[in-house]
Amino acid sequence: MSVVLEAVGLTKEYQQYTALRQLSLTIHAGEVFCLLGQNGAGKTTTINLFLGFLEASGGKALIKGVEVRPDDNATKNMVAYIPEVVQLYGNLSGMENLDFFSRLAGFSYAGEALAAFLLKAGLQAEAHNKRLSTYSKGMRQKVGIAIALSKNADVIFMDEPTSGLDPKTTAEFTTICKELAADGKTIFMATHDIFNAVNVGSRIGIMKQGTLVHTVSTSGISASELQQLYLETI
Numbered sequence: 249m250s251v252v253l254e255a256v257g258l259t260k261e262y263q264q265y266t267a268l269r270q271l272s273l274t275i276h277a278g279e280v281f282c283l284l285g286q287n288g289a290g291k292t293t294t295i296n297l298f299l300g301f302l303e304a305s306g307g308k309a310l311i312k313g314v315e316v317r318p319d320d321n322a323t324k325n326m327v328a329y330i331p332e333v334v335q336l337y338g339n340l341s342g343m344e345n346l347d348f349f350s351r352l353a354g355f356s357y358a359g360e361a362l363a364a365f366l367l368k369a370g371l372q373a374e375a376h377n378k379r380l381s382t383y384s385k386g387m388r389q390k391v392g393i394a395i396a397l398s399k400n401a402d403v404i405f406m407d408e409p410t411s412g413l414d415p416k417t418t419a420e421f422t423t424i425c426k427e428l429a430a431d432g433k434t435i436f437m438a439t440h441d442i443f444n445a446v447n448v449g450s451r452i453g454i455m456k457q458g459t460l461v462h463t464v465s466t467s468g469i470s471a472s473e474l475q476q477l478y479l480e481t482i
């Protein structure tokens with residue numbers, strides 16, 4: 249599988265404080281990489297550096313071999329970002345939000361194609377034309393995933409995607425992420441949810457105070473073993 253995300257000595261400093269220290273990491277197409285760590289460990293900083301929202305103090309972040317630079321859009325059309333709370337227009341329907349945001353990204357789709365993206369993201373057809381203000385958090389997130397799909401992004405970054413989701417919605421979300429990965433999408437998520445990370449992830453990273461301390465494959469580890477490793481690390 250081809251390398252999609254690469255960090256080489258990636259570092260972010262704020263005055264005297266190092267939020268991310270010498271991160272080196274390679275992630276391949278079709279992987280779901282979950283980054284665990286306490287509040288302030290540097291997870292969001294890592295995502296923001298890959299998205300080009302922040303300028304690195306040292307090292308580099310690459311997406312499909314292209315270096316991320318905040319002032320350059322070259323990598324921005326390869327990625328999509330789903331924040332913890334997906335910001336959408338409450339008075340528009342899921343379909344209208346998707347239409348609006350995909351147009352903003354330069355795409356124009358017919359209704360059928362928009363509906364297909366929403367269905368692929370797991371949003372039932374009967375919800376497509378309801379106003380966003382009536383959606384649950386999980387439904388909003390599905391619209392966020394549909395927007396990412398409509399942008400044809402190869403990589404989807406997610407920040408704490410399962411926080412506040414009930415177990416059934418979390419399980420549905422896990423299934424959707426696995427389907428996307430099977431289609432060749434690469435998913436990078438920051439999460440506090442150890443059990444979901446084991447279920448959805450192909451690999452897990454554990455960060456402590458800006459340093460990636462462990463990277464483990466989920467094929468050889470149970471949720472309780474990961475929890476033990478996490479507690480010993482942080």
Ligand SMILES: Nc1ncnc2c1ncn2[C@@H]1O[C@H](COP(=O)(O)OP(=O)(O)OP(=O)(O)O)[C@@H](O)[C@H]1O
Pocket residue numbers: 262265266267285286287288289290291292293294438
């Ligand atoms: N603009 C800034 N100026 C100074 N320090 C900052 C700034 N932005 C972030 N930090 C610090 O960098 C560290 C890493 O923050 P980051 O948001 O990456 O952590 P996180 O692992 O995502 O935490 P959480 O789980 O709470 O989202 C934190 O200590 C934070 O206070």
